Amino acid sequence: MANSVASPATDGASTRSSREADGQRKLLARSRGRFRDSPAALLLLVPVLILFGIAVVFPLIDTIRLSFFDIKGLGKPKFVGIGNYIKLFTDPAFRNTMWTTLVFTVSTTFFSVGLGWALAMLCAFAPRQTLPFRVMIFAAFGISEAVAGYMWIGILRPDSGGLLNAVIGLFSPGFAQPWLGDPRTAIWALVATATWGAVGLPLMLCFAAVQQIPKSLFEAAYLDGASHWQVMRNIMVPLSMSGVRVAVFINLLGMLRAFDIIYILTGGGPVRSTETVGYFMYRESMTQFKLGYGAAATVILLVAVLIVSVPAIIQRTAGAR
Amino acid sequence: MRLLRRTLLAAMAATALAGTSLPSWAQDLSGELVILQWQGGSDGELWKKLEADFTAKNPAVTVKELVVTGQGDMRGPMRTALLGGEKVDIIINTWPAFRAELNDAGLLRPIDDLWASAGLDSQLDQSWRDLSSTDGATYGVTYTYGNRSAIWYKTAHLEKAGVTPPKTWDEFLASIETLKGAGFAAPIAMPAKYWAHGEWFETLLLRTGGVEAAAKLAAHEIPWTDEVVKTTLKKYAELLKAGCCGTPEQMFAGDWDYSADQIFTADASNYLMIGMWMNSRALNDYKLKEGVDYSIFQFPAMGLGHDDTSSVDAKEVLVTSNGTNPAAADAFLAYMVTKDAADILASYGYASPSKSADPSLLGPVQQVATAAVAASKVQFVLGDLLPGDLVDEYRVQLQKFLQDPSDAMIDEVTAAIEAKAAESY
Secondary structure (H helix, E strand, O other), rough: OOOOOOOOOHHHHHHHHHHHHHHHHHHHHHHHEEEEEEEHHHHHOOOOOOOOHHHHHHHHHHHHEEEEOOOOOHHHHHHHOOOHHHHHOOOHHHHHHHHHHHHHHHHHHHHHHHHHHHHHHHOOOOOOOOOHHHHHHHHHOOHHHHHHHHHHHOOOOOOOOOOOHHHHHOOOOOOOOOOOOOOHHHHHHHHHHHHHHHHHHHHHHHHHHHOOOOOHHHHHHHOOOOOOHHHHHHHHHHHHHHHHHHHEEEEHHHHHOHHHHHHHHHOOOOOOOOOOOHHHHHHHHHOOOOHHHHHHHHHHHHHHHHHHHHHHHHHHHHOOO | HHHHHHHHHHHHHHHHHHHOOOHHHHHHEEEEEEEEEEOHHHHEEEHHHHHHHHHOOOOEEEEEEEEEOOOOOOOOHHHHHHHOOOHHHHHEEEEHHHHHHHHHHOOOHHHHHHHHHHHHHHHHOOHHHHEEEOOOOOOEEEEEEEEEEEEEEEHHHHHHOOOOOOEEEHEEEHHHHHHOOOOOOEEOOOOOOOOOOHHHHHHHHHHHHHHHHHHHOOOOOOOOOOHHHHHHHHHHHHHHHOOOOOHHHHHOOOOOHHHHHHHHHHOOOEEEEOOOOHHHHHHHOOOEEEEOOOOEOOOEEEEOOOOOOOEEEEOOOOEEEOOOOOHHHHHHHHHHHHHHEEEEEEEHOOEEOOOOHHHOOOOOHHHHHHHHHHOEEEEEEEEHHHOOHHHHHHHHHHHHHHHHHOHHHHHHHHHHHHHHHHHOO
């Protein structure tokens, strides 16, 4: 009898061990099933694999290959090994672009996600009434960056004809700040422009996350006498974090690769103050046609994107089977 | 039968010999002529007219434009097309450095034989041939050129301030002071956002060191730290210290088109140094009357011994080595310097270097510009002669100079450009 009574710990261990064995058996059975289905599965996968190979794997491998060559214009490629990478990290212009990329990416993500999240919280209190408002904000996310860029050129014009200067001019007549011409303000003008375009997605993601919260939680909180502020702080904020995480991930990736808005608004200037890695890559590859050097910058950017995305993907898909 | 065979063979040999002895452009032309086209707008229209006139003269030839599009430096899209395997007969080019690059890649066919057989000497001076030559061989035919040492102004502004177009450097500096007194805070519209702030440096360099120094600098036969470059920048600094152009932030805020707006629509500035394409903008966009509402004057004399110099740009047509219709390509090159082509160019406000061109067809501003070039020793615009990565560094360093035109900064920026030049050649 005494032997039949196990301590909770022993009992738990034996149950765990039995579950593991059971799990292994199921996994083996599924694997056998997979092997049985494999010819058909592989056949069905072939078109996708071919497309993936052409659209993703080949360009990726070719870019890495190019990064080991010195290619100038239409001239013949010359193998330089890791020469382009060594040159990149000793190039003050590239080092400057890494810092600018960091400032631009982090700031834009911070402002767009922060603003989007805050708006989502407010909208959640009156979802129906704020629908047109949410649609309008999200519409900016759908506008092409090129179109948005030209629109913002009009807003940021350096003379008093620019919308921003004109508005400030109402309080300070004759005000004319060259927002894009001043290296101190140009990067922040870009951050503002990119934030304007990006805020719609965090708003929708965070709003959707709030909508997922069971209504019973709110009802219980209000029945217990909680105020709006307490409901927001103790229920909405913590339970909307899944949306915030996705928004941060998507924004970081998008801003790391930002190019269009920079190309149109500042062209990387003045004095390279707004040149990000994405723009540097374009300048080296397309305007100077140093394809090898540009490819090396692309690989560095790819590594940065992987550093951001791999942990996020692992975390997001950890529970998936 | 044997006699017949011999006769036939002899006839075939004679035909073949006759074919090779004739200049290819003089043969009956047929087939498709492919032109790599990167110009749009009114320049694109001009090309359509030229092509239509050429095909009217050669009805068996059809012209196809392989159009590449982009913004800014169009060499990128052109390279992409050529590297992608596109085959064209004609390339329109405006960058001598790009001609050398195409030649190094084996894409160009020399036209020295064509020059002789088509008698192009009777249409173009040797200087134009030299301009289209690389490593001693001729590759292109220049069909238009522009004065890049002219300063554009709105006549009403100068009249209002009581200023006449200045002829000397001192008069020019004095006019800036006068215009500021008349209420124009920044008399020179300086478009320093991308590249156009280099225009002032390039003409100042010519007037300081002459075409020889400019050519040596372009070929890196003298360093960027040379005294002639520093003296040029000190002259540039005189302008900036005279308060010519507003703050550096204002200069960085716009490209040449924005600067043109500041003069011709906003009435905020007075002088703009830019190429002859400004004429088309003034006529078509601002609807101004050439020579009445606006005009140009040649860069003022500096008294440094090189006042007979002018910076020019030019466009040429090149024939490719892998084109499928070389005969039509040769004929097209010869056509581009005929009177008919020059007349079409003039109708769009462009000057032709052809001896058959009629200058009276040009508007008054173009006549001033072409007369100034004719009276000058010319040097191709420096920015188009430098290697790509160097020209980028040169423009960025000039932006730094605009922020701080001190002697110390001159030393710093010339050293930075020279460091880049050392690895670019």
